[in-house]
Amino acid sequence: MPGKLKAKIVAGRHLPVMDRASDLTDAFVEVKFGNTTFKTDVYPKSLNPQWNSEWFKFEVDDEDLQDEPLQITVLDHDTYSANDAIGKVYIDIDPLLCSEAATVISGWLPIYDTIHGIRGEINVLVKVDLFNDLNRFRQSSCGVKFFCTTSIPRCYRAIMVHGFVEELVVNEDPEYQWIDRIRTPRASNEARQRLIFLMSGELQRKIGLKVLEMGGNAVVGYLQCFDLEGESGLVVRAIGTACTLEKISSTLPATATHPSNSSPSKDMKEPGFGEEAPGVPLSSGPPTPLRAQTFSSFSPSKSYSRQSSSSDTELSLTPKTVGIFLFPSTPALESESSPLPSAHLPHHLWPGMASRSTTPPPLRLSQSDTAILRKSVSFSEELLLAASGMGSGGSAGKEGGPLKALLRQQTQSALEQRGVSSSSEAFVRTGEYPFFTLAAFPPGFLLHVGGVVSARSVKLLDRIHNPDEPETRDAWWEEIRQEIKSHAKALGCHAVVGYSESTSICEEVCILSASGTAAILSSRFMQDGPLDTEHRLSRQPLCVFSTGSERVEGDMGSSASLGFEEVVSPGCGFCHIPYDELNIPFPAQLTYCYCCRRYKVPDVLFTTIDLPTEANVTGKGCLIQARLCRTKKKAQGEGNATVISNLLPFLEYELHTQLMNKLKLRGMNALFGLRIQISVGETMLLGLASATGVYLTALPSPGGIQIAGKTPSDITYEQHISNMQKKINDTIAKNKELYEINPPEVVEEIIGSPIPEPRQRSRLFRSQSESSDEVSELDLSHGKKDAFVLEIDDTDAVEDIHALLTDSPTPAGFYSCNTEIMPGIQNWTSAIQMFTSVRVFRLNANLTNQGLNKIFSDLCENLLKSLYFKLRSMVPCCLCHLNFTVAIPEDELIQVAVTAVAMSFDKEQLLENGKQSGEKTLIKAITENDEQLQFNLELNAETSAPNPLSSPKGLSEVGSHLSARASSVDYSSFADRCSSWIEQLKLKAHTIRRGSVKTTSSMEKASPLPEGRSRSLRSNRSYSGSSVAVVKMTPLSFIPGAKIIKYLGIINMFFIRETTSLREEGGVSGFLHTFIAEVFAMVRAHVAALGGNAVVSYSMKECVFMENPNKNQAQCLINVSGDAVMFVRESELESTSVQTQSATTHTSNGAEGT
Amino acid sequence: MSVELDVFVGNTTIMDKEVYQLWLNGYTVNDAVKVRIEGGVMEECEASAEVLLSDTMDQYRTFQMCERLLHHPAKLANQLLFQIPPDRQAMLIERYYAFDDSFVREVLGKKLSKGTKKDLDDVSTKTGITLKSCRRQFDNFKRVFKVVEELKGPLVENIRQHFLLPDQLARDYAAIVFFANNRFETGKKKLHYLTFQDFAFCAGQLINNWTLGAVDNIMEDMDVDLDKEFLQELKDLKILITDKDLLDQHKSLVCTALRGKTNVFNEMEANFKNLSRGLVNIAAKLINAKDVRDFFIDLVEKFIEPCRSDKWTSIDVNLYLTHYTNSVHILDTFKHHAVWTRYMGVIKSCILRMYHD
Secondary structure (H helix, E strand, C coil), X not given: CCEEEEEEEEEEECCCCCECCCCEXXXXXXXXXXXXXXXXXXXXXXXXXXXXXXXXXXXXXXXHHHHCEEEEEEEECCCCCCCEEEEEEEEECHHXXXXXXXXXXXXXXXXXXXXXXXXXXXXXXXXXXXXXXXXXXXXXCCCCEECCCCCCCCCEEEEEEEEEEEEEEEECXXXXXXXXXXXXXXXXXXXXXXXXXXXXXXXXXHHHHHHXXXXXXXXXXXXXXXEECHHHCEEEEEEEEEEEEEECCCCCCCCCCCHHHHCHHHXXXXXXXXXXXXXXXXXXXXXXXXXXXXXXXXXXXXXXXXXXXXXXXXXXXXXXXXXXXXXCCCHHHHHHHCCCCCCHHHHHHHHHHXXXXXCCCXXXXXXXXXXXXXXXXXXXXXXXXXXXXECHHHHHHHHCCCCCCCECCCCCCHHHHHHHHHHCCCCCCCCCCCECCCCCCCXXXXXXXXXXXXXEEXXXXXXXXXXXXXXXXXXXXXXXXXXXXXXHHHCXXXXXXXXXXXXXXXXXXXXEEEEEEEEEECCCCCCCCCCCHHHHHHHCCCCCXXXXXXXXXXXXXXXXXXXXXXXXXXXXXXXXXXXXXXXXXXXXXXXXXXXXXXCEEXXXXXXXXXXXXXXXXXXXXXXXXXXXXXXXXXXXHHHHHXXXXXXHHHHHHHHHHHHHHHHHHCCCCEEEEEEEEEEECXXXXXXXXXXXXXXXXXXXXXXXXXXXXXXXXXXXXXXXXXXXXXXXXXXXXXXXXXXXXXXXXXXXXXXXXXXXXXXXXXXXXXXXXCCCCHHHHCCCCHHHCCCCEEEECCHHXXXXXXXXXXXXXXXXXXXXXCCCCCCCCCCEEEEEEEEEEEEEEECCCCCCHHHHHHHHHXXXXXXXXXXXXXXXXXXXXXXXXXXXXXXXXXXXXXXXXXXXXXXXXXXXXXXXXXXXXXXXXXXXXXXXXXXHHHHHHHHHHHCCCCCCCHHHHHHHXXXXXXXXXXXXXXXXHHHHHHHHHHHHHHHHHHHHHCCCCHHHCCHHHCCCCCCCCCHHHHCCCCCCCCCCCCCEECCCCCCCCEEEXXXXXEEEEEEEEEECCCHHHCXXXXXXXXXXXHHHHHHHHHHHHCCCXXXXXXEEEEEEEEEEHHHCEEEEEEEEEEEEEEEEEHHHHHHHHCCCCHHHHHHHHHHHHC | CEEEEEEEEECCCCCCHHHHXXXXXXXXXXXXXXXXXXXXXXXXXXXXXXXXXXXXXXXHHHHHHHHXXXXXXXXXXXXXXXXXXXXXXXXXXXXXXXXXXXXXXXXXXXXXXXXHHHCHHHHHHHHCCCHHHHHHXXXXXXXXXXXHHCCCEXXXXXXXXXXXXXXXXXXXXXXXXXHHHHCCCCCCHHHCCCCHHHHHHHHHHHHHHHEHHHHCCCCCCECCCECHHHHHHHHHHHHHHHCHHHHHHHHHHHHHHHCCCCCCHHHHHHHHHXXXXXXXXXXXXXXXXXXHHCHHHHHHHHHHHHHHHCCCCHHHHHHHHHHHHHHHCCCCCCCCXXXXXXXXXXXXXXXXXXXXX
16 A cells, blocks of 8 residues: 555636526535545535635555546536536646655646636645555556656756667547447547546556666656557557666755655655765755665676677777877877866867867777777678678777766666677567667767668558557567667667657558667766766766766866877767768768868768757758658558558658758758658648758768759750759858858868769668568668759759749748757847647648649748747747647648747847857857756865856856846746746745645635625635746757756646537637647646646647537647756846855856856 | 638737737728738738738637636736736736727716617717727726626725726726716717816716715725715705805905906906806705716806806916805805815816816
């Protein structure tokens, strides 16, 4: 009996009128968990009832706590007829089960009804007393933290990254059960909502178990999706990256971080968890009953990773690599880095040095070298076999990254497996994948990027016979993941990062897709690297994959003195090819890196990850989209699947060509955050590829686009072509100016100029599993065609070129990207605006491919234009994380949904930064603000020497930040309100700490007027002064100008809304507008109830809209997710800690000012 | 080929002030787009008409969704559906409750009933304000009236609290409610020259001095109704005109004081009895609800018009009324000083305010 769930119903407000006669409501509440139900008394004749109930207590298994939501139903009491339901609230208990997340859920939550929408609010208090269960065979996984964020969360550091976790559960869809014929739409919707709540709870619990098994305590980059397969069932699946995280102690003394520790429920849990880590006095200890386990399992894993490091680095005995190792060490770096107390700075100065090509290769041969030799024998044959040579010189040099990292696949011997799996073709046994759903990594972790790998497969859905054994679905994904893995291997990479999976379903056909970026990650032993004593003491036995620079510091300081040094500058290292250049898996044009001049780089790089913060970028980036529509014949069953799988390669090829051309047109050479979505309908296929184009300094400058006519007989035709050519050249020139792309001219060497025989470089691997045959994959280089020369041989081609040129540039003051951050913009103000926009377009029948393409492209373009117009008051601003999703809800409908965040930035500082390009890298370095903070703490502890570089910098940053805020007048009051709210929050935290129950007497209930006034008053009784707490939402993992001090738990909500009076609700637009607004409201309310003031990594993963205007009906399903957090404005942070740690705050503020 | 659905929802609700005003003014979406295009917003932002149409529709939809909340402004602050910064909330409320002077002039003092609402299309044609806007303004009046009608305590304060309106607007609404409640006649031709602000000022005077709430500060008082007891007492003032001695005495006191101080002294002297009778008769009749309604017409007919035909300046009027009021206190047989002061204070400031072309 490991858990006691307690709930208290306090009050309601704004209830709907349920009794027409009296214009009032006799409301009462049912509280249900599992099979237990409690009821409150009826509060007669009020729209603002005050129940003030006792505590309802549920004694339940923690397994149930994870699976079940707390269900609160508000009803209107009726003496003679059945009670009418007003609406429901589902509360996810999960955040309360984790010691580091929320401790209480308390606040006003919207009462939701699937037919009427939000109908008033209810104030509840929910707590959990958890008794720790140490049973080894338990089925629950309480305490495992979940994060949607695809990077290491801001106030944590990763001690270990264990690897990929996945799970799926299936069930029958209630909407398709026989009983649905006889129940009301409301009952059906509620059954569905509840089922999905249960399923995602179960899924999360199962994934949690896997994580515990691996020895982790958290899942990062958690991505959960629903497949509504109709008749054949409902699939909920999730993937994520298991990690062991440790909380970084905050600069805030006690107040903000510690209330949770002293809450009563926490006290009960505390004994079960490990004591706090030595050396990090303020951190709340990682909630790992596994700590001991980790310790004990350590020594075996050590030897595995020794092997693994060799598998990472592989071998190659080409003279070039040897030469690198023999480079004389330049004293420059040594002298610059060692006197600085911080490793952070030298680390981020590297790019600058790299461009000067003076980076010394400090002979770090020791362990990796021997490893190479040891492993070389076993590898040589497979290398040839798999055509997957490794850029060994590069990796060997880089291998000792600035961060010690160990990738443990599993507690047992994952890394060895990896070695094994890459050395034998028959690796299909463990279901172990070196995949990472993370898209951003701590500096130095990502060594090389090979390119995008993707796999698709077309499946026919069949009824899931046994929900407990969802083997078919598992097998499908297994297949795809194997394919991805083999693609990565073909690119000479051992890992796939920025990994994601998706589906598109139409009738009984389902396309499964997976994509990621093949990469080589740094892995290294702590023992091998020199260690400074404090760190060794604190976590000596652990292998560390740290987001923080703190470890870097220890490492660097001593390694510099010992003569071990990192070789490759982080600014270009990841661009260096991981594959063997003599054994390239596809035709590619390689040049020496334009930064360091020592390693080979491809001429174009496509990736699905975020732009690494340390990357050297010239100019700014921009959103690049390829859009494609293909008609297809109507077909049934197998025939349909065949048609689709035949079309897919062409679709992908054309998308790829379009991306490449658009990239060239903008004068850029790399894509980040690439996401290709293929959507299937009855009569067409839709492809949308979105990515952020940038100019990587390390890569060669892209050549222009040349048009060649096939029939050069006609003079007017020639003229036409030359006109077009001119237009294209002009556009390129204009774009270069717009995005400030003016790379330093490099005239020397370069093997082969960019233009002569350019080829498609970064390959897009795709395949149909139907026809999949591992070896043939490598042949799919439809790239015999020249990417830069466009041949005009028919009208189609002309249209294509026109389409290229129709992409209108973003209006002045706007930038856009689909990644987390925009290169070249750092000085964000605190003004952010998250939004969702949805458009549905009806097509005419009988359109050609060309016509469809144009319509689809225009649809996307117009949508973007509308967004720019809407957000014009925020200029200068950048639309970040622009996430497009397309769907074909019906035969002739195209639906496009966009979620993104607009963030204002400060123009003046931008210019300044441009001028001081040297400083740019510095600022960039600081963007990892938490690490910076953490590092500062360390700094204070170890040495009191002020950092001569960072503190003046910090000061100036603070100043500029203030001015930035002043310039955004519209939002300043917003911010003020936020700050006052934080005060409230702190007060609240105090009360909670004292264990008092009175927390709800907070501001919302501020001034209820005495009862018995005139009637008209009653409806607005709770008016005046009390305003709702502001909750920010963003799809990004951070909030500009603020520091996240606490993650309160994952938000994962699913809602259905249906109407039978579509016209009355303002038509389809009115209906959806209201629904989306309601979803936002419910997310905000739940976050506020958890004690948070923002949602980060927010995404709308599903928005299924169906209408039947003839019947005046519509239905919509929305699934959203994100991480609830509590943040503090850095200005407040400063005021609280300025007295004690002035040096620290200066720097940290500088960091967050960016 | 058509856009079937087009929706934009921000976490912070985006509202364009300009479009909001167009919506309030009752423009259709298409008309609003036209106005915006003429306003040049397209060139500024490199937008197309299509974009403008989509934006306008979207904003209109947002406003419609908000409208229900604006009916109870207090709800706007603690509703969860829209996240609107407080300054925006204040703007939304203030503009929603703002009204056109020309419109309010038409319905001021009328019963806020269905009948009046039916006649709004006439008002719309007369004033050039769209019917939609007229209806909104009318409904606002009615809503405020209904809420405040039965509330105790100071009228202006009640309105400000319940509708979160800025002070001036709350005062204007107080005037409208007060006029509607007492059904003051404002539509007669003779009163056409008076603006809403004139009436609002007078209403303020009446509310502050003649209602029950004006004398004792007990919160249970109603500000909407005139103090019945006071109206009863006003009958006692009749002695000023019925008692011949008192009248003569009064006249001589005023004339002595005024002599040589004004160019229209002769006219003042000649008209004294007429004017005094006028003012005192108004006072004496106020106990009848019907005569309350004619209060402003009476003021104009009995006092303002005679003075105006004799070409008094407003300085003259001020001078006259000052002495007229003060002299009464010297009359030894007169006992009702308090009532007289309370009555004349309001009359004087009302007349002065109303004494213009």
